[in-house]
Amino acid sequence: MKHTLSILLQNEAGALARVAGLFAARHVNIDTLNVAPTHDPAMSHLTVVLHGSDETLQQIVRQIRKLVDVIGVRSLSLHHDAGYFAGLAAREYTHDYADDRLAV
Secondary structure, eight states, rough: EEEEEEEEEOOOOTTTHHHHHHHHTTTEEEEEEEEOOOOSTEEEEEEEEEEEHHHHHHHHHHHHHTTTTTTEEEEEEEHHHHHHHHHHEEEOOSSSSSOOOOOO
């Protein structure tokens, strides 16, 4: 089953390597890895897509939460991701940016 993890971690040298090493130690392949800065330069947002069982995912999430550099972890379900991205694709912006709404 495909899983997506959203991880907020401290923007320090070696933080990404420790998270990626955890996947390698559990023999879990990462399908997609994306790291982006946040509004706070001391933090980074990491998005990971992987294949594995629900039990494997639960074990990975528990282990990631134990890492010192990790601030938070959230598992996003596949159907939630599809709805989120479909909503972004359908978003209409009016001239008044305060009035942005989904056109579904």
